[in-house]
Amino acid sequence: xxxxxxxxxxxxxxxxxxxxxxxxxxxxxxxxxxxxxxxxxxxxxxxxxxxxxxxxxxxxxxxxxxxxxxxxxxxxxxxxxxxxxxxxxxxxxxxxxxxxxxxxxxxxxxxxxxxxxxxxxxxxxxxxxxxxxxxxxxxxxxxxxxxxxxxxxxxxxxxxxxxxxxxxxxxxxxxxxxxxxxxxxxxxxxxxxxxxxxxxxxxxxxxxxxxxxxxxxxxxxxxxxxxxxxxxxxxxxxxxxxxxxxxxxxxxxxxxxxxxxxxxxxxxxxxxxxxxxxxxxxxxxxxxxxxxxxxxxxxxxxxxxxxxxxxxxxxxxxxxxxxxxxxxxxxxxxxxxxxxxxxxxxxxxxxxxxxxxxxxxxxxxxxxxxxxxxxxxxxxxxxxxxxxxxxxx
Numbered sequence: 001x002x003x004x005x006x007x008x009x010x011x012x013x014x015x016x017x018x019x020x021x022x023x024x025x026x027x028x029x030x031x032x033x034x035x036x037x038x039x040x041x042x043x044x045x046x047x048x049x050x051x052x053x054x055x056x057x058x059x060x061x062x063x064x065x066x067x068x069x070x071x072x073x074x075x076x077x078x079x080x081x082x083x084x085x086x087x088x089x090x091x092x093x094x095x096x097x098x099x100x101x102x103x104x105x106x107x108x109x110x111x112x113x114x115x116x117x118x119x120x121x122x123x124x125x126x127x128x129x130x131x132x133x134x135x136x137x138x139x140x141x142x143x144x145x146x147x148x149x150x151x152x153x154x155x156x157x158x159x160x161x162x163x164x165x166x167x168x169x170x171x172x173x174x175x176x177x178x179x180x181x182x183x184x185x186x187x188x189x190x191x192x193x194x195x196x197x198x199x200x201x202x203x204x205x206x207x208x209x210x211x212x213x214x215x216x217x218x219x220x221x222x223x224x225x226x227x228x229x230x231x232x233x234x235x236x237x238x239x240x241x242x243x244x245x246x247x248x249x250x251x252x253x254x255x256x257x258x259x260x261x262x263x264x265x266x267x268x269x270x271x272x273x274x275x276x277x278x279x280x281x282x283x284x285x286x287x288x289x290x291x292x293x294x295x296x297x298x299x300x301x302x303x304x305x306x307x308x309x310x311x312x313x314x315x316x317x318x319x320x321x322x323x324x325x326x327x328x329x330x331x332x333x334x335x336x337x338x339x340x341x342x343x344x345x346x347x348x349x350x351x352x353x354x355x356x357x358x359x360x361x362x363x364x365x366x367x368x369x370x371x372x373x374x375x376x377x378x379x380x381x382x383x384x385x386x387x388x389x390x391x392x393x
Contacts, residue, residue, distance in 0.1 A: 003049035004393035009034060009042050014051060014071065014390040018095055019194070022055045022070035043069060051075075071095060076131070077385055078138035078175065080119055081184055081377030083337075084108050084158055084211030084260075087115070089122040090378035091131045096194060096386065098375060100131045108143060111161040112170075120174055135177045137389050139381030140167060141184035143212060148229040151181030157236075157247040157255075158212050180384045184208065185232060186223050187380030188335050188370070189216025194383050196371040201331045205323060206370070207234070208336035209316065209345075211260045215323065234323065235259065239315045254319050258312030260291045260338050266308050267294045276304035295340045309341045313348025320349060320367075321356035328361050335370035342369075 005011040009032065016031055017023060023031075029039050046052045047069075055070040071094035081088040085108070090101040102122045106115060126132065144156020151168025153159060172179040189206035192198040198206070198218070206216035213235035217224040225231050235255030236248050243252030244262075256262060267289045271279035278297040283289050297305035320332060332353070334346060350367045357365075370376055 003051050005051070005390060006045065007042075007392055009038075010046055011391050013042060013046060015387075017052060017069065017071045018386055018390065021095055022068040024068050028069065075136050076134070077382040078123055078126075078132075078135045078177075079378030079381035079385075080123075080138060081141045081187060081374070081381055082106075082108060082115060082119070082143065083184065083377075084143050087118055087122065088374050088378050089119060089126065090375070090382070091126045091135075092379070092382040094386065096379055096382045098379065100126045100129060101375065101378065102126060103374060108159050109161075112165045112167065116171065116174070119171075123175065135175055137178045137180075137385035138171065138175050139187065139384035139386075140171060140179060140181045141187040141377050141381050142167065142181065143184045143210070143214075145230045145233060146181055146183050148182060148225050151179065154228075154230075178385065178389065180388050182223075182225075182381075182384055183214060183216075183229070183232070184377055185214035185216045185336075186225065187216075187378075187384060188376045189218050189223060189333070190380035190383045191372055191376030191378070192333050192335070192370050192380075193218060193221070195379055196376060197333055197368055198331055203327075204329045204331035204333060205320070205327065206333040206335060207316070207320060209259065209334065209338040210336035213255045213259050213316070213336075217327070234319055237319050237322075239319060254315060258315050260336075263291050263294055263308060263312060263338065264289050267297075267305070270304050270308070276302055278302040279305060291338050292340060295342065298341065298344055306344060309344045310348045313341075313345045314352055316345075317349040317352025318356065321353045324353055324357040324361050324365065329365070332365065332367040333370050334367065335373075335376060 005014055012032055025043055051072055052069050053072050055068040075094035077092045079090045087106045088103050091099045106118050142153055144159045145154050147154050152164055152166060153162045155163050167181045168179050185208040188208050192206055198204050202221045204218050208214050215232040215234045217232050236253045238252050239254040239257050240252040244256040245251050246253035246256035267279050270276050271283040278300055282293045294305045298309055354362050
């Protein structure tokens with residue numbers, strides 16, 4: 001993809017076509033503040049660049065029928081969502097529809113070189129399947145703080161060896177296309193905003209509970225990253241004074257007391273101390289325990305597993321209650337691997353938020369599970385790179 005929109009009007013038209021699909025000139029005119037003649041000029045210029053194409057006749061609105069306009073069907077974006085224990089890679093078209101998606105286990109602690117060898121192998125596999133001849137751009141999510149303009153992770157607690165690694169530059173060279181990098185929870189928020197439960201909400205929080213805990217903050221339809229890119233790092237808010245040591249070096253962080261890793265540790269301790277026959281059986285069979293085991297034990301009615309989930313949900317809800325009182329969002333989305341704990345977790349979070357935040361903030365506040373699961377991150381990654389490419393150069 002060599003062409004870029006020449007001005008803000010063209011960028012607005014490209015994003016409308018991305019988010020709404022093919023539209024007629026008349027329909028686009030209803031959505032943008034341009035005269036009919038100026039709109040015609042900008043659409044014609046976009047047609048000349050090859051970024052958009054004519055796509056059949058639109059329905060008549062009286063008078064001569066116009067052509068539908070759509071984004072060029074050959075455009076391809078690569079979405080990469082690197083988690084603590086797995087990688088998702090997807091190819092989308094310009095309207096961010098997933099054409100192919102691969103998931104593979106991978107420990108992010110193996111370091112950037114090993115992880116990106118895996119990413120490139122997965123991308124090559126998708127290309128070989130005929131989904132893309134090449135990529136016009138790629139969005140990458142990583143599970144740690146990112147200095148956004150440069151696309152560089154900064155002291156990520158659960159990513160040893162990644163501090164300062166030039167992710168954007170390195171992958172751009174390997175893939176031969178523009179690359180944008182962001183924190184994975186910001187991309188989850190963008191995915192849910194584009195195609196999930198947050199489609200019609202301008203101000204919302206998206207909390208990801210996985211190996212770590214983070215929060216995407218969307219204000220007026222745009223992700224709020226803060227001055228340096230570290231906004232939303234709620235896993236390191238104090239939850240338990242003088243509590244457990246955390247990977248960040250502090251004590252009592254929410255993430256140290258409730259996350260995928262903390263839940264697995266607590267479940268193992270409970271099994272070893274004879275507090276849960278169900279968890280003990282799973283530990284003996286599998287040699288280890290994960291949040292999936294806790295969810296299964298809870299579904300079987302195991303009281304200890306249910307208590308662990310409720311306790312973690314209460315602590316998470318207390319932190320979210322503070323965020324709700326501060327930010328007054330229109331929606332809270334809960335996502336990430338630990339959402340397999342389902343409605344027991346959600347109920348505990350809701351109870352704390354509704355109990356602790358003021359009625360004006362919570363009277364019409366939905367707190368819901370995300371709709372998209374593991375595809376939220378890759379859709380958000382494709383959205384990230386398309387936002388960049390559909391901006392004036």
